[in-house]
Amino acid sequence: xxxxxxxxxxxxxxxxxxxxxxxxxxxxxxxxxxxxxxxxxxxxxxxxxxxxxxxxxxxxxxxxxxxxxxxxxxxxxxxxxxxxxxxxxxxxxxxxxxxxxxxxxxxxxxxxxxxxxxxxxxxxxxxxxxxxxxxxxxxxxxxxxxxxxxxxxxxxxxxxxxxxxxxxxxxxxxxxxxxxxxxxxxxxxxxxxxxxxxxxxxxxxxxxxxxxxxxxxxxxxxxxxxxxxxxxxxxxxxxxxxxxxxxxxxxxxxxxxxxxxxxxxxxxxxxxxxxxxxxxxxxxxxxxxxx
Numbered sequence: 001x002x003x004x005x006x007x008x009x010x011x012x013x014x015x016x017x018x019x020x021x022x023x024x025x026x027x028x029x030x031x032x033x034x035x036x037x038x039x040x041x042x043x044x045x046x047x048x049x050x051x052x053x054x055x056x057x058x059x060x061x062x063x064x065x066x067x068x069x070x071x072x073x074x075x076x077x078x079x080x081x082x083x084x085x086x087x088x089x090x091x092x093x094x095x096x097x098x099x100x101x102x103x104x105x106x107x108x109x110x111x112x113x114x115x116x117x118x119x120x121x122x123x124x125x126x127x128x129x130x131x132x133x134x135x136x137x138x139x140x141x142x143x144x145x146x147x148x149x150x151x152x153x154x155x156x157x158x159x160x161x162x163x164x165x166x167x168x169x170x171x172x173x174x175x176x177x178x179x180x181x182x183x184x185x186x187x188x189x190x191x192x193x194x195x196x197x198x199x200x201x202x203x204x205x206x207x208x209x210x211x212x213x214x215x216x217x218x219x220x221x222x223x224x225x226x227x228x229x230x231x232x233x234x235x236x237x238x239x240x241x242x243x244x245x246x247x248x249x250x251x252x253x254x255x256x257x258x259x260x261x262x263x264x265x266x267x268x269x270x271x272x273x274x275x276x277x278x279x280x281x282x283x284x285x286x287x288x289x290x291x
Contacts, residue, residue: 003181003184003253004177005194006245009245013236017239020236021221024237025221026222036217037069037163037217038065038068040163041072041161045160045161052081053073054081054156055069055080055081055131056133057069057082057085057133057134058120058132058147059086059117060086061088062094063094066084067099069131069133070082070108073131074105079109081108082109082110085117087114087119117137117147117150121147127154129156131160132154132155132161132162133162133165134163136167138166138196139195143191143192148204152285161283161284163281164198164201164282166197167276167277168197168198168278168279171276172275173277174198174277184256205283212283214280214281214282216277217278217280220273221273221274221276222273223237223241223274226238227258227272
């Protein structure tokens with residue numbers, strides 16, 4: 001069963017679906033999301049006297065969000081060491097191009113690691129970071145809880161921060177994932193798929209007695225194409241919404257997804273609009289702890 005395994009079963013369809021979902025949300029709205037994430041990172045973090053601020057990005061993509069974080073930190077810190085962990089060579093190249101074009105990032109020392117999160121944590125050194133972030137990537141790391149633990153262990157002591165952005169379990173899109181798993185995923189472990197939500201992260205923090213705060217970033221997805229027979233864009237959107245390849249050729253899953261979306265959407269000017277929300281989770285490490 002490939003339910004919830006789009007990125008592993010068909011990377012090409014995942015990429016096409018990702019492009020389709022970005023178009024359905026709209027470039028301006030995506031930029032607003034990125035700016036919102038950046039507001040949650042303080043412009044000053046505690047680090048050793050005379051030391052550079054150290055930042056670790058897991059799954060940094062092409063750097064659009066990372067660069068906003070770094071620019072904010074540079075307002076208070078004269079130098080920043082930024083380690084980038086990203087498996088895609090294309091994304092790393094795009095990130096490097098962004099850096100070359102933006103003179104305001106000149107005070108950042110970049111350390112490029114073209115690796116998956118799993119590969120990186122198998123070979124990590126003893127460097128401790130003042131800020132670690134993982135934006136919309138923890139759907140795809142395995143195992144999820146081991147990755148969270150590894151990230152936490154690389155965080156320095158002393159009011160330092162781990163920032164995670166995940167789809168909110170409170171939004172209709174993530175509730176669709178729960179329904180998909182309930183109807184088509186049993187028996188099995190949902191956390192072995194990409195059908196993960198913010199609740200899976202906060203539950204782990206709770207079990208470890210880690211303090212955190214959360215904030216919601218709401219958005220709307222135009223899913224009209226999903227209901228157009230023969231629409232290739234609609235097919236890609238369905239795949240991405242369900243994180244499952246070839247949903248259009250799976251009558252049971254397709255019918256359930258479309259019925260759920262229609263029941264939980266708004267119709268405005270002949271457009272079918274589906275609610276989405278990401279949750280920014282900020283965890284604080286204030287002193288030495290045993291995990």
